[in-house]
Amino acid sequence: MPEGPAPAPVSQRLRVRYAKRGRLRFTSHRDISRAVERAVRRAGIPVAFSAGFTPHPKISYSGAAATGVASEAEYLEIGLTEPRDPARVRADLDAALPPGLDILDVVPVATAPGEARAARPSAFADRLEASEWRIRLDGVSPGDAAAAVAAFMAAEEIEVERLTKKGRRTFDVRAAVSTIEPDRRAAEAADAPCAILRMVVRHSTPAVRPDDILTGLRQVADLAPPSPPLVTRLAQGPLDAATGGLADPLDPDRETGPPHGEDAATGVGREPALPGDATSADAVSA
Amino acid sequence: MPVESIFPRLEPLLPRVQKPIQYVGGELNSQIKDWDEADVRWALMYPDAYEVGLPNQGVQILYEILNERDGVLAERTYSVWPDMEAVMREHGIPQFTVDAHRPVGAFDVFGVSFSTELGYTNLLTALDLAGIPLEAADRTGEHPIVLAGGHAAFNPEPIADFIDAAVLGDGEEIALAITEVIREWKAEGRPDGRDGLLMRLAASGGVYVPRFYDVSYLPDGRIQRVAPNRPGVPWRVEKHTVMDLDQWPYPKKPLVPLAETVHERFSVEIFRGCTRGCRFCQAGMITRPVRERSITTIGAMVDQGLKESGFQEVGLLSLSSADHSEIAEVAKGLGDRYEGTNTSLSLPSTRVDAFNITLANEFSRGGRRSGLTFAPEGGSERMRKVINKMVTEDDLIRTVTTAYENGWRQVKLYFMCGLPTEEDADVLAIADMARRVIRAGREATGRKDIRCTVSIGGFVPKPHTPFQWAAQCDHETVDRRLRALKDALRGDKEYGRAIGLRYHDGRPSIIEGLLSRGDRRVGKVIRAVWEDGGRFDGWSEHFSYERWTDCAAKALAGEPVDLGWYTVRERDEVEVLPWDHLDAGLDREWLWQDWQEAVDGTEVEDCRWTPCYDCGVCPTMGTEIQIGPTGKRLLPLSVV
Ligand code: B12
Ligand code: SF4
Numbered sequence: 056m057p058e059g060p061a062p063a064p065v066s067q068r069l070r071v072r073y074a075k076r077g078r079l080r081f082t083s084h085r086d087i088s089r090a091v092e093r094a095v096r097r098a099g100i101p102v103a104f105s106a107g108f109t110p111h112p113k114i115s116y117s118g119a120a121a122t123g124v125a126s127e128a129e130y131l132e133i134g135l136t137e138p139r140d141p142a143r144v145r146a147d148l149d150a151a152l153p154p155g156l157d158i159l160d161v162v163p164v165a166t167a168p169g170e171a172r173a174a175r176p177s178a179f180a181d182r183l184e185a186s187e188w189r190i191r192l193d194g195v196s197p198g199d200a201a202a203a204v205a206a207f208m209a210a211e212e213i214e215v216e217r218l219t220k221k222g223r224r225t226f227d228v229r230a231a232v233s234t235i236e237p238d239r240r241a242a243e244a245a246d247a248p249c250a251i252l253r254m255v256v257r258h259s260t261p262a263v264r265p266d267d268i269l270t271g272l273r274q275v276a277d278l279a280p281p282s283p284p285l286v287t288r289l290a291q292g293p294l295d296a297a298t299g300g301l302a303d304p305l306d307p308d309r310e311t312g313p314p315h316g317e318d319a320a321t322g323v324g325r326e327p328a329l330p331g332d333a334t335s336a337d338a339v340s341a
Numbered sequence: 342m343p344v345e346s347i348f349p350r351l352e353p354l355l356p357r358v359q360k361p362i363q364y365v366g367g368e369l370n371s372q373i374k375d376w377d378e379a380d381v382r383w384a385l386m387y388p389d390a391y392e393v394g395l396p397n398q399g400v401q402i403l404y405e406i407l408n409e410r411d412g413v414l415a416e417r418t419y420s421v422w423p424d425m426e427a428v429m430r431e432h433g434i435p436q437f438t439v440d441a442h443r444p445v446g447a448f449d450v451f452g453v454s455f456s457t458e459l460g461y462t463n464l465l466t467a468l469d470l471a472g473i474p475l476e477a478a479d480r481t482g483e484h485p486i487v488l489a490g491g492h493a494a495f496n497p498e499p500i501a502d503f504i505d506a507a508v509l510g511d512g513e514e515i516a517l518a519i520t521e522v523i524r525e526w527k528a529e530g531r532p533d534g535r536d537g538l539l540m541r542l543a544a545s546g547g548v549y550v551p552r553f554y555d556v557s558y559l560p561d562g563r564i565q566r567v568a569p570n571r572p573g574v575p576w577r578v579e580k581h582t583v584m585d586l587d588q589w590p591y592p593k594k595p596l597v598p599l600a601e602t603v604h605e606r607f608s609v610e611i612f613r614g615c616t617r618g619c620r621f622c623q624a625g626m627i628t629r630p631v632r633e634r635s636i637t638t639i640g641a642m643v644d645q646g647l648k649e650s651g652f653q654e655v656g657l658l659s660l661s662s663a664d665h666s667e668i669a670e671v672a673k674g675l676g677d678r679y680e681g682t683n684t685s686l687s688l689p690s691t692r693v694d695a696f697n698i699t700l701a702n703e704f705s706r707g708g709r710r711s712g713l714t715f716a717p718e719g720g721s722e723r724m725r726k727v728i729n730k731m732v733t734e735d736d737l738i739r740t741v742t743t744a745y746e747n748g749w750r751q752v753k754l755y756f757m758c759g760l761p762t763e764e765d766a767d768v769l770a771i772a773d774m775a776r777r778v779i780r781a782g783r784e785a786t787g788r789k790d791i792r793c794t795v796s797i798g799g800f801v802p803k804p805h806t807p808f809q810w811a812a813q814c815d816h817e818t819v820d821r822r823l824r825a826l827k828d829a830l831r832g833d834k835e836y837g838r839a840i841g842l843r844y845h846d847g848r849p850s851i852i853e854g855l856l857s858r859g860d861r862r863v864g865k866v867i868r869a870v871w872e873d874g875g876r877f878d879g880w881s882e883h884f885s886y887e888r889w890t891d892c893a894a895k896a897l898a899g900e901p902v903d904l905g906w907y908t909v910r911e912r913d914e915v916e917v918l919p920w921d922h923l924d925a926g927l928d929r930e931w932l933w934q935d936w937q938e939a940v941d942g943t944e945v946e947d948c949r950w951t952p953c954y955d956c957g958v959c960p961t962m963g964t965e966i967q968i969g970p971t972g973k974r975l976l977p978l979s980v981v
Contacts, residue, residue: 097650122362153367
């Protein structure tokens with residue numbers, strides 16, 4: 056049976072940061088991956104394909120925000136058969152995607168000269184230690200929100216229960232939260248009465264998701280928002296122990312020269328758990 | 342008057358429903374036009390879930406053609422799932438379009454595309470959510486004209502009370518013509534209101550307005566007469582036929598959804614119509630004659646469609662795609678053009694001959710040869726003569742042998758059960774055929790992993806076919822025959838394990854039969870079912886046979902007719918059929934003669950390759966067969 060010619064090898068890998076905004080926050084991870092594949096074709100980007108009967112474009116995702124959650128910081132990696140100018144790819148891909156799926160940043164993966172190694176998304180996923188979230192709670196007073204946050208931070212441990220793929224599980228949500236605070240200024244500027252929370256949450260197993268934290272807030276302080284919260288992921292990246300903030304995970308690639316330390320480390324075999332829905336939490340490689 | 346988007350009210354509710362993305366719109370190549378700049382506004386609906394409705398070609402074509410015109414606006418709407426329906430009712434959100442989220446009730450025309458009758462209850466949900474009175478008679482000047490199209494519109498009588506008008510046949514030209522009539526009527530200040538507009542449409546002879554026709558019945562329940570009830574309304578309404586498909590190369594910019602849908606490919610219709618004359622096939626009868634799209638237009642449409650969409654697969658659509666006069670050249674041309682680009686081609690052809698395999702080989706260049714589909718439709722030679730599926734068992738065996746020799750490992754065979762004159766033996770013959778197929782495959786390849794899947798659908802007699810007079814087979818008989826077939830295959834030690842059997846129980850076909858050949862009295866049944874919660878009848882998890890039989894019994898209690906009368910009863914030549922005043926061009930006498938020949942097992946040829954046998958369509962409709970070969974080549978366009 057004919058197998059067809061061997062696919063062209065990857066000669067350049069690009070890491071892409073994209074946003075999922077507005078009504079497109081209702082796309083699922085599968086919706087996004089189909090949209091990106093089509094956009095890549097429409098934009099004429101020379102994506103590499105896997106071998107085999109049903110070749111797949113080499114596009115891999117590092118964790119994905121859940122359906123319904125907006126994000127300013129989602130990441131994917133594309134393998135190209137011919138090198139392209141990252142700035143052009145950013146513009147072309149963005150133009151080929153529907154408004155609301157927006158390409159923010161494209162950087163070539165730093166590799167040793169002349170060496171194009173197999174994609175190892177887990178190495179990149181390891182840089183995504185935590186996420187910064189913004190949660191808008193319509194109809195909640197800023198005062199109630201502040202009180203709930205204070206009670207949350209004062210607790211040692213907050214056990215919540217959730218249905219996971221492995222059945223009902225109980226886990227602590229407090230430990231994963233490195234900072235959480237109400238954003239009064241943003242709430243005052245909003246178009247309707249609301250409270251806005253900002254927080255940095257470490258990626259752990261099981262993943263602590265924004266709605267788990269809301270469950271926690273409800274448990275410790277009876278905070279019960281009258282309408283569904285509007286959740287946005289603002290950033291992902293390495294956690295800066297000193298500031299409690301997040302660094303840009305693409306920075307190591309921006310530095311020219313030999314590959315970065317952790318790129319060479321053995322990140323394989325460890326499944327990084329990221330926020331987002333359970334199915335899309337793992338790095339999905341094409 | 343400005344019409345506001347309901348999206349701000351909808352958005353906070355979306356986290357509460359399944360797959361919210363289907364209600365959000367924003368598909369690539371979708372468009373939003375300015376409301377106030379449009380003189381005529383269409384809301385187009387496919388009355389099934391978004392995942393089924395979005396890929397629908399009919400709606401996409403009309404959407405694009407209408408939006409291309411200045412002063413015309415078209416948006417789309419689909420059936421909402423029951424969870425969304427509940428949320429919308431709770432919050433008073435009306436049926437909305439997915440483009441600009443405008444309320445359907447604000448448009449001039451609400452055009453609904455029925456490729457199957459099983460969407461009728463969904464029509465009622467949409468009307469009700471839109472705030473449009475269910476019965477056409479209760480509507481006023483502020484409500485849209487509810488217009489049905491698609492294949493089921495060739496007998497819209499069961500939904501006659503709920504629609505204002507129906508259009509038979511190809512929609513491209515008539516949709517534009519209707520638009521012009523509405524534009525003029527509005528410009529003149531809407532003379533005589535709603536009836537004035539419907540009257541203008543009806544007088545043209547190309548739009549059916551059920552309310553302008555009275556149906557009278559005989560004491561035994563049969564129809565006595567269908568007659569216009571006001572002057573200026575023609576006795577018969579004709580179907581529309583687009584001649585020269587090259588002039589209508591749509592869709593040019595296919596809609597690409599974010600949500601997952603049943604078809605993720607760019608489809609091009611390579612011809613319309615089919616004259617093979619399969620007697621069970623309504624589509625073949627009502628879309629005559631054959632009109633091919635030329636190889637050059639096909640080549641250009643594929644090129645543009647892929648560039649505009651980014652799709653990775655091309656489907657060449659028609660009722661029997663392998664019959665295109667230049668299909669080999671099309672297949673080879675596309676195969677060459679897209680070699681090495683990971684673009685796959687598919688051809689939904691089920692023709693049973695070796696040529697089909699040559700094509701399939703071309704279409705699977707470099708790919709896996711997993712499964713090939715053939716449709717003998719009838720298990721025994723006799724049965725195939727009755728339905729005019731001209732293929733012998735030896736043909737089939739030769740064809741599958743070639744398929745297996747060419748590396749195909751699995752063959753799918755399509756059949757129908759419950760065909761007119763069918764006996765148990767005809768259905769059991771399917772088992773013999775499947776055994777012979779496996780035996781031939783094993784001999785041809787020397788392999789043991791040869792497989793064959795037998796797929797069986799229940800036959801439903803359809804209007805405008807020679808079987809329109811036939812008694813539908815009752816579901817007990819269908820189920821008994823299928824059980825016997827299953828037992829025969831399961832008991833087969835040698836071949837049984839290599840043969841897969843797929844079938845559904847016969848009960849849904851009875852309801853489909855009621856809706857297909859029903860008359861206006863069936864409207865009461867549909868309404869009762871809908872009021873009882875009936876939705877999404879094409880989905881087995883939503884369909885309830887008991888609900889339909891209970892509601893039919895209640896709704897028809899005062900009538901001399903019942904479910905069985907509509908379905909398992911044979912009609913005689915003189916009976917007035919509910920759709921006799923709707924003209925598909927087919928000569929009634931020819932259809933009757935073909936029905937008689939069916940019972941005798943006499944076959945009829947294809948008029949593409951043999952002389953015209955006077956089915957009536959071409960002279961009545963002023964149409965002609967349009968086929969190649971053109972001798973031209975697919976343009977060797979460069980690939981992106
Ligand atoms: C692709 C296809 C499918 C696909 C995609 C369906 C979809 N989303 O569109 C899938 C696989 C899902 C499918 C499923 C089914 N299908 Co199908 N399908 C087809 C196929 C191959 C092509 C349809 C097509 O795109 N035609 C081209 C378009 C342009 O034509 P059109 O939709 O009729 O639209 C034109 C006119 O009708 C008119 N028009 C249509 N709507 C409107 C509305 C208005 C207001 C106006 C003015 C005009 C208008 O204008 C359009 C342009 O001219 C046809 C065979 C064929 N070649 O036609 C079978 C066919 C339509 N399917 C058929 C059947 C039976 C089914 C199923 C019921 C099968 C089953 N038992 O489950 C289901 C029903 C699905 C559903 N719930 O709707 C039958 C219909 C039987 C009949 N009435 O004769 C056909 C004809 C096949 C056959 N030979 O039996 N199908
Ligand atoms: S009128 Fe004649 S040529 Fe035309 S479709 Fe009928 S049989 Fe064929």
